[in-house]
Structures are given as C-alpha cells and as structure tokens.
Amino acid sequence: MKKYLLLLLLIVSSLVSNITIDNYSPNYTTIDKVYAEDDEEEDEDEDERERGEDDEDNEVEEWTEVVQLLQAEPDIPEQVVNYITVVDSGYDRDSDKDGLVDALDPNPSILEKELFTDDDGDSVPNALDQKPGEDDFSLVDFEDLNTNGILDNLE
Incomplete structure (x- = not known):
C-alpha cells in the first residue's frame, strides 16, 4: 500500500x-x-486477510453454545371487587333547600332559618307564629262570658 x-x-x-x-x-x-x-479501508481489509491466514494456520475448533431457559409464568386472573354504596333516599334530597338533607333535618318542610328568626318581635319564631305580623300575646282576653270558670279564648 x-x-x-x-x-x-x-x-x-x-x-x-x-x-x-x-x-x-x-x-x-x-x-x-x-x-x-481511501487507503484506510484497504489497509483494514489487508489486515483482516492477514489475520485470517494466521488463524487458519493455528486453527483450533472451539464451540460455545448458549442455552436460554425460559420459564412460563401462568396467567392468573385477579378478582376485581366492585363496591356499590346504597344511600337512603333521605340523604339524597333536601326538600326545603336549607342545605340540610331531609334525613338530618328535624322538620324537612320548614326552612331552618325560620326557626331562629322573629319578624314581628313577639318572641315566637316565624316557623311557629300563629299570627304573623301581630303580637301573639297581646290579644289575650281574660273574659269569661259563660261563667264556666274557663277563659273564653282558651275554650
């Protein structure tokens, strides 16, 4: 070369x-x-040929055998557990729209706010007020016209 x-x-x-x-x-x-x-490729080819000729002179057969053992893994199905939660209908519903579900609401038909407000100032909550806008205790009449011993407004 x-x-x-x-x-x-x-x-x-x-x-x-x-x-x-x-x-x-x-x-x-x-x-x-x-x-x-390109001289490099030719040099490499010549070197390989020379090595091959040298190897043929001192040729010793060597065998290596690669054995791969494969173990099969069984496919085991896994059980899937689905939980279904059933809720009582009272916990799904709020009839009076006060933010408290009917199952926990002491009186589902009355708004909770009405149990704590008094618009007419008679110390009776609006939810229990028999005469809204009037004082429930101012109309108490102490008359007993039939003289039976019971006040007429309580009969």
Missing part, C-alpha cells in the same frame, strides 16, 4: 515539475482534480 502512495506521489510531483519519467513527458503541467483512493 505504501508503494502505491509513493508511486502516486512521484507521478503527481513529476507532472507538476515537468520531470520526465521513463520517457514520459506530460503535455500540460497542471491537474485540475486529483482523487485518491
């Missing part, structure tokens, strides 16, 4: 310097493009 490189170098230098080699004289002195072969 080195011989080819030296020969190529000699030819290129002679073309450039107009030196004649073996009665060869070039007609022109410049070369536009010079392409060299």
Whole structure:
C-alpha cells in the first residue's frame, strides 16, 4: 500500500515539475482534480486477510453454545371487587333547600332559618307564629262570658 502512495506521489510531483519519467513527458503541467483512493479501508481489509491466514494456520475448533431457559409464568386472573354504596333516599334530597338533607333535618318542610328568626318581635319564631305580623300575646282576653270558670279564648 505504501508503494502505491509513493508511486502516486512521484507521478503527481513529476507532472507538476515537468520531470520526465521513463520517457514520459506530460503535455500540460497542471491537474485540475486529483482523487485518491481511501487507503484506510484497504489497509483494514489487508489486515483482516492477514489475520485470517494466521488463524487458519493455528486453527483450533472451539464451540460455545448458549442455552436460554425460559420459564412460563401462568396467567392468573385477579378478582376485581366492585363496591356499590346504597344511600337512603333521605340523604339524597333536601326538600326545603336549607342545605340540610331531609334525613338530618328535624322538620324537612320548614326552612331552618325560620326557626331562629322573629319578624314581628313577639318572641315566637316565624316557623311557629300563629299570627304573623301581630303580637301573639297581646290579644289575650281574660273574659269569661259563660261563667264556666274557663277563659273564653282558651275554650
């Protein structure tokens, strides 16, 4: 391989310097493009061939066998447990829309706020007020017209 490189170098230098080699004289002195072969691949190929020839001389048969054991894993299905929660209908519903479900509301038909407010100031909550807007205790009459001993407004 080195011989080819030296020969190529000699030819290129002679073309450039107009030196004649073996009665060869070039007609022109410049070369536009010079392409060299890839020497590395050839060197590697030669090295491999040489190694192969050396190996054939000292050839000893060696066998290595690779055995792979595969164990099958059984496919065991897993049981999936689905829980269904059943809720009493009282816990799903709020009839009076006061934010307290009917199952926990002491009186589901009355708004809870009405048990704690008194609009007419008679100390009776609006939910239990018999005469809204009036004082329930101001109309108490202490008359007993039939003289039976029981006040008339309580009969």
